[in-house]
Amino acid sequence: MKIVKARLEYYRNEAHFQMMSLFQKRLAADPAVVNIVATLMGTFNTEVELESKLVDAVRSSPYTEQLEELDKRLDRAIVGLSATIEADLHHYNSQIVEAAKKIALRLKAFRGEIEKKPYEEESAAVKVLLNDLKTTYSAEVGTLSLSGWVFEISDAQTTFEELFLKRDDERASRPTEKLPDVRKRVNVLYRNMVELIDAYGSLNGYDVTSDFIGKVNSDITYFNEHIHSHAKKNIDKAIVNDIPPQVYTDEPVVPMPEVFYDDKKLVFTRDYELSYRDNDGPGTALVTIHGKGLYKGRKQVSFNIVKE
Numbered sequence: 001m002k003i004v005k006a007r008l009e010y011y012r013n014e015a016h017f018q019m020m021s022l023f024q025k026r027l028a029a030d031p032a033v034v035n036i037v038a039t040l041m042g043t044f045n046t047e048v049e050l051e052s053k054l055v056d057a058v059r060s061s062p063y064t065e066q067l068e069e070l071d072k073r074l075d076r077a078i079v080g081l082s083a084t085i086e087a088d089l090h091h092y093n094s095q096i097v098e099a100a101k102k103i104a105l106r107l108k109a110f111r112g113e114i115e116k117k118p119y120e121e122e123s124a125a126v127k128v129l130l131n132d133l134k135t136t137y138s139a140e141v142g143t144l145s146l147s148g149w150v151f152e153i154s155d156a157q158t159t160f161e162e163l164f165l166k167r168d169d170e171r172a173s174r175p176t177e178k179l180p181d182v183r184k185r186v187n188v189l190y191r192n193m194v195e196l197i198d199a200y201g202s203l204n205g206y207d208v209t210s211d212f213i214g215k216v217n218s219d220i221t222y223f224n225e226h227i228h229s230h231a232k233k234n235i236d237k238a239i240v241n242d243i244p245p246q247v248y249t250d251e252p253v254v255p256m257p258e259v260f261y262d263d264k265k266l267v268f269t270r271d272y273e274l275s276y277r278d279n280d281g282p283g284t285a286l287v288t289i290h291g292k293g294l295y296k297g298r299k300q301v302s303f304n305i306v307k308e
Helices: 013-028 031-036 038-060 064-088 094-114 119-134 138-143 147-171 179-204 210-227
Strands: 259-261 272-277 283-291 298-306
Touching (some): 013 031, 013 038, 013 179, 031 038, 031 179, 038 179, 064 094, 064 147, 064 272, 094 119, 094 138, 119 138, 119 147, 179 210
Antiparallel strands (some): 272 283, 283 298
């Protein structure tokens, strides 16, 4: 009877701390098992306490929610640009089609650059994309009349950078450690403790550790199932919030739906991509959510476009 494997590499901020905090409480409630890992217990407690402070800082930051909203604004702008180019790929004018092909390839590379990236790296990729659109692809931007989208992305990016700098100033007062670094150290300690507990059971029998292992395995199973699963999930079972009526402004309408799976909000470009149909004028339009990463399949929902 051994402790099952926890997929720690998929646990982030809140989830990782909850798992480690629960493991810490299970140990504290079982002195016999604490004796087995006594040489590591002090260091483990210190690192988990530091992780708690860093997670609290992230949780309470006044900038966290604002940055998330700005990130969504950038996502919407990129989706809008992509949808416009997608439509131009089917244009009757061959010059427009060729220009759209060039920018479509650049956008595909951009999305590969930002997938699963933190804010800093995503922001850097957006700046490079903007520079390319304003220089290398300026002729294509003119041919496709994309200057409005380029301005929107540029404005959203500038606002994002300004807020990001304010958040950095606020973070200066936090512990100097970085949360990912602390998480890695906690993971090493956790795995070493698990090895000691499993080794003790193999050598001495499981009378001392069986109750503890049973409780920990139940915890790990829950976290593994709710945080990550190697089996891809069908996006068709996702819940999509109703999209409110959208006002037509002479541009393709590209709302960003909110998508949930098992009460977990999915992330655009990481968990799914979007495509649109009949979104270039008033009436009923369709958006298709294409599963990505841990999700497969697709789900289609409709929304209404109304005159201003």
